[in-house]
Amino acid sequence: MNNGCADESLALLSDAVREPWATSVLHQRLGANLWRVGRQTEARDTLRAAMRKFPEDLKLLYELAEFAEGEEGLDLFLLLLRRAYGFDFGSVANEQHRAARLDHSARDVVYLALMRSLTCSKLQLAQQLLDVFRRDLGVTSAYLACKYVYDKVSGSSGHEWLETGSTSPMIFDLDGVDLARLLPADMVGNFDQQLREDLAAKVPWRRIYPGSEAETWRTDMRGLMNVQSRPIMAFQRLAADCVAKYLKLRRREVADLLMGKKALVLKKCWANRGTHFADLTSHIHEGVVSCVYYPELPPDLGDHDQDAGSIEFGRPNVPLPVEFKITVIRPRERRMLVFPAYAFHRIIECKFDRPRTSIAMEFHGQAPAAAAS
Numbered sequence: 001m002n003n004g005c006a007d008e009s010l011a012l013l014s015d016a017v018r019e020p021w022a023t024s025v026l027h028q029r030l031g032a033n034l035w036r037v038g039r040q041t042e043a044r045d046t047l048r049a050a051m052r053k054f055p056e057d058l059k060l061l062y063e064l065a066e067f068a069e070g071e072e073g074l075d076l077f078l079l080l081l082r083r084a085y086g087f088d089f090g091s092v093a094n095e096q097h098r099a100a101r102l103d104h105s106a107r108d109v110v111y112l113a114l115m116r117s118l119t120c121s122k123l124q125l126a127q128q129l130l131d132v133f134r135r136d137l138g139v140t141s142a143y144l145a146c147k148y149v150y151d152k153v154s155g156s157s158g159h160e161w162l163e164t165g166s167t168s169p170m171i172f173d174l175d176g177v178d179l180a181r182l183l184p185a186d187m188v189g190n191f192d193q194q195l196r197e198d199l200a201a202k203v204p205w206r207r208i209y210p211g212s213e214a215e216t217w218r219t220d221m222r223g224l225m226n227v228q229s230r231p232i233m234a235f236q237r238l239a240a241d242c243v244a245k246y247l248k249l250r251r252r253e254v255a256d257l258l259m260g261k262k263a264l265v266l267k268k269c270w271a272n273r274g275t276h277f278a279d280l281t282s283h284i285h286e287g288v289v290s291c292v293y294y295p296e297l298p299p300d301l302g303d304h305d306q307d308a309g310s311i312e313f314g315r316p317n318v319p320l321p322v323e324f325k326i327t328v329i330r331p332r333e334r335r336m337l338v339f340p341a342y343a344f345h346r347i348i349e350c351k352f353d354r355p356r357t358s359i360a361m362e363f364h365g366q367a368p369a370a371a372a373s
């Protein structure tokens with residue numbers, strides 16, 4: 001039923017982009033929709049054709065670079081860096097990039113160019129990109145994720161601690177924890193139920209995978225911030241307590257990201273709820289430390305494929321010629337996972353009869369002056 005709607009929408013978009021008035025945005029929408037329904041080759045061809053029609057459109061160039069594979073993707077991101085920021089990374093002899101500076105808006109482009117240069121085993125180029133990333137944008141979670149992969153692919157031992165399992169999360173099982181210290185008395189016995197009720201009633205959700213049968217929903221990345229809900233606010237205090245313990249025990253893992261900042265502040269808090277999670281590529285978060293918690297899990301979790309619906313840590317988001325240490329953790333009720341923001345992670349594909357709900361958070365470093373005020 002829904003697939004019929006998706007087909008109809010694709011047919012309308014395909015007709016529209018043939019018109020002389022068709023905009024670049026229309027081509028991008030068709031490309032994105034084709035990609036979403038698994039027609040990757042057609043999505044790339046659509047954007048390549050659009051590039052010929054709108055050669056100056058940098059947003060379109062970004063979209064095509066994201067969809068392209070291997071060296072084509074790398075070349076397109078390098079072209080984007082040259083056109084948008086005046087950086088010429090194509091030639092090692094070219095010194096142009098030393099005079100130019102990157103600004104914060106370049107971060108995603110440099111990150112994606114870096115990961116693709118590592119996929120193509122272009123280590124000299126990757127080193128060049130890493131140097132400029134650090135010089136102009138500082139040590140961020142994206143920089144550390146790339147550095148982690150670079151050290152592994154190049155065989156360098158510069159960041160040994162990144163190789164010793166620090167990207168795997170710290171597990172806090174709340175059973176047996178003195179919740180009375182952290183939760184209002186009326187919540188201690190039925191905290192998760194109250195959390196589920198307010199997630200259903202007080203939080204704005206939007207459907208993901210539109211056009212598919214999957215009943216899966218997501219909130220805005222800050223969708224659980226500033227919500228008038230005692231259980232959600234209590235949950236955030238609970239998470240902050242786990243993060244404080246994580247920092248005490250594993251400060252070394254996030255020392256580069258902390259950069260002398262003593263306090264962390266919750267910047268993003270969002271939720272996913274659904275019966276079907278597919279095509280979820282590995283990714284990293286921003287900030288210093290992240291958490292994830294499971295207020296609702298399907299009873300048949302692990303019955304069929306024991307890893308379905310689990311969270312996997314350590315696998316980078318591009319294919320690479322080396323093996324990484326992979327950690328798979330099955331969600332459990334009353335389980336909080338805390339991990340460094342640079343840790344690659346993904347949900348393993350799953351399809352259940354009942355929903356799997358997770359809440360995720362990002363804690364960012366707070367500058368000392370702001371922390372003192």
Ligand SMILES: [Fe+2]
Pocket residue numbers: 283284285345360
């Ligand atoms: Fe995530």
